[in-house]
Amino acid sequence: MKILLAEDDLISRKVISKMLGKYGECDITVDGMEALDAFLLALKEKNPYDLICLDIMMPKVDGVRVLKTIRALEKQQNIPSEKKAKVIMTTALSDKEYVNKAFEIGCEAYATKPLDAEKLKEVLQKLELIHV
Secondary structure, eight states, rough: EEEEEOOOOHHHHHHHHHHHHTTTTEESSSSSSHHHHHHHHHTTTOOOOOOEEESSSSSSSSSSHHHHHHHHHHHHTOOOOGGGGGGEEEOOOOOOOHHHHHHHTTTTTTEEEOOOOHHHHHHHHHHOOOOO
């Protein structure tokens, strides 16, 4: 599984990348612009991400805007729904407005930080990204 992690906090980045690393190759970005660059490069190389974990609050471009752009690019490229990247929004906030907006735009799940490894595994199973 090809994974993109967009997380600006160093400690969260290390913890989440270690959790996700068990399930596949994990590319790491530190802000929304880097995440979009990585997503575009993967599309261009015809090697798209299976899973994208986006922090909601990031510098330059926040996670909700990144998600909106990703979904617009997938639509523009005529990527069928079953081939679209699965997106998990991560947040330290309990701000329902951001979470609701992310679901409206097209994320599949959200997780509150600090992430729990078992819950993350369950979400990955529900999204049919891993089979245990």
